[in-house]
Amino acid sequence: MNLIGKTSAEIAQLLQSTVDRDFRGHQIAGWIHQRAARTFEEMSNLPKALRETLAAEFSLAEPEILERVVSSDGSTKYLFAVEDRETFEGVSMPDGGKATLCLSAQTGCAVGCTFCVTGALGAGRNLSATEMVGQYRLMRRDLPDEVERVNLVFMGMGEPLLNTTHLGQALAVLFERVSPKRITISTAGIIPGIRWMAELPRRPKLALSLNAPDQKRRQEIMPITRRYPLDQLMATVRAFPLERGRRITFEYVLIRDFNDHISDAEAVARLTEGIPSKINVIPLNEDAEHFPELKQPSRDVVDSFARALRDAGRVVTVRWSKGADVAAACGQLKGLGSTQRSRQVQEHN
Ligand code: SAH
Numbered sequence: 200m201n202l203i204g205k206t207s208a209e210i211a212q213l214l215q216s217t218v219d220r221d222f223r224g225h226q227i228a229g230w231i232h233q234r235a236a237r238t239f240e241e242m243s244n245l246p247k248a249l250r251e252t253l254a255a256e257f258s259l260a261e262p263e264i265l266e267r268v269v270s271s272d273g274s275t276k277y278l279f280a281v282e283d284r285e286t287f288e289g290v291s292m293p294d295g296g297k298a299t300l301c302l303s304a305q306t307g308c309a310v311g312c313t314f315c316v317t318g319a320l321g322a323g324r325n326l327s328a329t330e331m332v333g334q335y336r337l338m339r340r341d342l343p344d345e346v347e348r349v350n351l352v353f354m355g356m357g358e359p360l361l362n363t364t365h366l367g368q369a370l371a372v373l374f375e376r377v378s379p380k381r382i383t384i385s386t387a388g389i390i391p392g393i394r395w396m397a398e399l400p401r402r403p404k405l406a407l408s409l410n411a412p413d414q415k416r417r418q419e420i421m422p423i424t425r426r427y428p429l430d431q432l433m434a435t436v437r438a439f440p441l442e443r444g445r446r447i448t449f450e451y452v453l454i455r456d457f458n459d460h461i462s463d464a465e466a467v468a469r470l471t472e473g474i475p476s477k478i479n480v481i482p483l484n485e486d487a488e489h490f491p492e493l494k495q496p497s498r499d500v501v502d503s504f505a506r507a508l509r510d511a512g513r514v515v516t517v518r519w520s521k522g523a524d525v526a527a528a529c530g531q532l533k534g535l536g537s538t539q540r541s542r543q544v545q546e547h548n
């Protein structure tokens with residue numbers, strides 16, 4: 200059994216009949232989570248025989264890193280593979296003393312937004328808690344020593360709120376290292392998932408990928424809107440409990456001549472009226488292969504759009520994506536894709 204996706208309390212419980220002394224369970228959990236041990240062998244204050252027993256009965260295996268690509272802007276894209284040879288990606292963005300790690304929750308995405316490469320590749324499978332925690336551990340370990348503060352964003356591959364069982368377990372483990380206020384879950388608008396998050400005793404931050412100002416256009420680019428209509432979605436978001444000082448992030452992918460008009464910015468401002476929020480404008484990352492007809496607006500249009508939102512009193516950040524040169528930017532993550540995936544499987548057999 201792999202222990203890295205278990206909380207310290209669970210580890211202590213699981214090891215009860217294996218360890219020689221009562222305090223050992225917590226000692227071992229400390230090695231696993233606080234000290235990020237990769238093997239039982241390195242747990243130098245345990246008796247050698249115990250280390251051998253643990254190694255025979257339990258595992259600390261992390262995903263394999265198939266590839267690490269460093270972008271000119273300093274971000275690194277990781278391609279991970281897990282036991283069944285499924286692959287997924289994660290992105291690490293160090294910035295002086297802090298860093299943001301972008302994590303995946305699935306190996307593809309069934310939601311099928313028309314502007315997203317992950318969606319174009321279709322459904323993958325849910326990542327387990329062990330796999331999600333594993334990607335965090337690998338990217339965290341690789342960060343420069345000066346990094347003290349780490350933010351986690353579930354904005355990688357897949358829809359985290361379609362994987363709430365494993366996500367909940369992963370969060371319980373991640374909370375041992377990272378405060379909930381430094382973890383953001385980004386969703387395309389899965390209403391039951393947002394309600395699930397609202398009930399969590401320790402709640403990460405919510406980011407909603409809004410992407411269009413009305414039901415009609417949202418449905419065109421995000422088919423999930425048919426299932427979870429915009430009015431119900433906004434009502435659910437309005438009911439989301441916010442700790443003091445927290446805001447909801449609205450992501451808005453800006454697509455040329457589709458949703459980039461000043462009147463669209465005004466509509467977004469109206470939609471978000473009264474919600475403590477931050478609007479993250481993301482100029483579309485183009486992809487000539489999967490959606491050649493969708494373009495990024497000009498810098499001027501992006502600026503005017505952001506200005507119109509600010510004029511309406513909104514807090515706005517424009518996210519010119521990191522890692523675009525290595526396809527690590529928002530919406531560009533694809534693991535190996537299905538063809539390459541099957542090739543990979545053959546190579547490994
Ligand atoms: N499934 C979740 C999280 C992963 S997508 C969600 O949709 O929120 C993370 C973010 O990338 C979302 O805000 C999405 O709208 C954005 N995104 C997807 N494709 C993009 C693209 N081609 N260019 C810019 N942003 C994109």
Ligand code: SF4
Nearest residue numbers: 308310312315318387
């Ligand atoms: Fe899935 Fe998010 Fe991409 Fe939509 S934007 S297809 S929900 S990963």
